């Protein structure tokens with residue numbers, strides 16, 4: 001049994017897809033959930049509250065450092081501490097590198113990589129004060145294998161893995177655990193940004209022969225946020241139906 005009861009968990013990207021399902025799994029296990037997103041967080045928090053859970057919606061643009069400090073301060077004011085940060089917010093864009101424009105490359109890096117940097121930068125001082133803490137960052141299969149049309153996305157997620165590994169080693173002596181979950185292709189709205197033929201090719205290429213479900217990823221995120229995983233840090237766990245092991 002994975003225990004996250006009464007843990008205070010900030011989840012970015014909680015307004016949709018994987019983040020929303022992660023938020024609900026935490027709430028079902030009696031964690032106190034901060035649903036942070038640039039849009040949709042109110043709906044997720046309401047669904048959790050209506051089901052008897054504890055959740056607060058907070059506006060957060062992960063690429064804005066001021067937003068992060070506001071979320072941190074409000075979380076501590078409302079719940080007294082922060083125990084877990086799940087950096088799940090992200091964007092994806094399929095475009096050949098030759099056609100990729102600088103503004104779009106920067107936007108990808110600013111949200112997927114800099115947003116993860118900001119989150120870790122803001123919560124780690126709180127973890128040092130309290131003497132413990134967990135961070136789970138979301139990368140992608142695209143950081144491990146060459147997927148068609150995803151140069152900026154692959155770069156952003158590769159950066160998340162390298163940065164997480166470095167910070168995990170540095171903060172392991174402080175009783176802080178930082179891990180990465182690398183999803184394969186998961187059924188969420190983000191797939192709408194890919195042409196249908198790309199999604200079909202992804203499905204066909206997955207050894208499991210199907211797309212993953214957000215709940216199948218969420219259970220790994222919750223495990224890595226629990227005390228049951230206290231000796232696991234600096235790891236990159238692929239939840240991808242076997243693709244990354246081909």
Ligand SMILES: NC(=O)c1ccc[n+]([C@@H]2O[C@H](COP(=O)([O-])OP(=O)(O)OC[C@H]3O[C@@H](n4cnc5c(N)ncnc54)[C@H](O)[C@@H]3O)[C@@H](O)[C@H]2O)c1
Nearest residue numbers: 013015016017018038061062089090140183185186188190
């Ligand atoms: N679905 C997949 O197949 C898949 C595969 C590999 C990795 N991932 C990663 O999983 C994570 C979640 O993706 P998803 O499939 O649930 O996508 P999604 O589009 O359903 O959800 C992404 C969420 O991030 C939020 N977001 C976007 N920009 C933001 C910003 N600047 N600040 C705050 N929130 C912002 C969106 O509002 C949305 O709620 C992403 O990091 C994505 O790269 C997804």
